[in-house]
Amino acid sequence: MKPDLIFFFALLVSFTSFAQVKPGVISSTVKDSKNEAIIGATVRLLKTTDTAVVVTKMTDGDGKFQFINVDIGVYILKITAVGKKEFNSAPLHIIYGKGIDLPMIILFPSKSTELNEVVIKAKRPLIQMEIDKTVVNVDAMISSASSNTLEVLEKTPGVVINAGGDITLNGRSGVMVLIDGRPTYMSGQDLSLYLKSLPGSFLDKIELMDNPPARYDASGNGIINIKLKKNKIGGFVGSIATGYSQGKYGRSNNSLNLNYNYKKINLFGSMGYSYEKNYSDDNFTRNFFDVNNGPTSTVSLLNKQKSKSEGLNTNLGLDYVATTNTTYGFQVNLNDNKNIELLNYYSDNYIAGQLDNIGKGNTIGDNNRTNLGANINFLHKFGKTGKELSADINYLSYRSTGINH
DSSP, X not given: OOHHHHHHHHHHHHHHOOBOOSTXXXXXXXXXXXXXXXXXXXXXXXXXXXXXXXXXXXXXXXXXXXXXXXXXXXXXXXXXXTTBOOEEOOOEEEOTTOOEEOOOEEEOBOOOOOOSSOOOOOOOOSEEEOSSOEEEEGGGSTTOTTSBHHHHHXXXXXXXXXXXXXXXXXXXXXXXXXXXXXXXOOOHHHHHHHHHTSBGGGEEEEEEESSOOGGGGGGOSEEXXXXXXXXXSSEEEEEEEEEXXXXXXXXXXXXXXXXXXXXXXXXXXXXXXXXXXXXXXXXXXXXXXXXXSOEEEEEEEEEEEEEXXXXXXXXXXXXXXXXXXXXXXXXXXXXXXXXXXXXXXEEEEEETTEEEEEEEEEEEEEEEEEEEEEEEEEEEEOTTSSOEEEEEEEEEEEEEEEEEO
């Protein structure tokens, strides 16, 4: 059978033979034309409305992938692998109570074309696999400039963040989060607030380490190293980025990056400002019955909550390259976050169908957090052996105040 007919048949089967599986699950297996599993293929789940990437996965050792907890909606799959043609699925409809288990997906070799002249434009892929870590290049992630760092992490394959701010990496808890290789010394909600105030346009890449090197062994079950942008181009360069989104309320992330590199000195600085406002309306109704299952009373409760958050993040540093293998550095960081929450609640109590009493109240929370950090660092590489010697001296001052009334 000709390859074109095989390709047509595979697509036809893929688009028409959906099976019902667990709710909110999309799964399948990716193989090549020789029926061999393709390991490490990049699988992106995109919304059909705006083609925004919802989440990205990589196929495992058997060529399998699985998206879980997918919201109700219409999506498409985009699958890429080195030396293979890109695969784009038909629209996939996730409806209440159903999931989709796709038949095997076949990626065919990409055709090679001889050109008289080749112009190469370098662009880093979204995900790179290295021996001891997985690297996510943030610039290749759609909408990273309009997102904050916490949202970028939530879209990173294998990273899950719960409502309390706890981070897991490929199912492992106790994950250590680093900024430019240095511990944040924050956990839970404080870390979430810090990452929210850090614009996504600050980020260069995210390194994920399931099995951290020996220097991190005592620090946890996994490492997430967030690396900020540093420009090594000679002279003075800078960039500005802004992102805005509008729901019921507006939200923005803005950043300015500056860099001056001359001979052995690299001076860098950045400033970011983020603003967001959120709300939630919760309605609760509770019915009470007697021993004979007769209604006795009813309580109706309405909670209306609004929150506003402003974050300012500044970073200033200097690197001095003493020799080809030896670098000295200094860095100072200031992070300031203000968060205001307003909760209004109303309750109606009915007895035997008649209104008995009414309750109302409000709570106002005003929380401020200021983090100041300074670092002096040293790095020496021993030629091309891969060995290095590093040292860091850190000063940290974290201050948090909160008033509820």
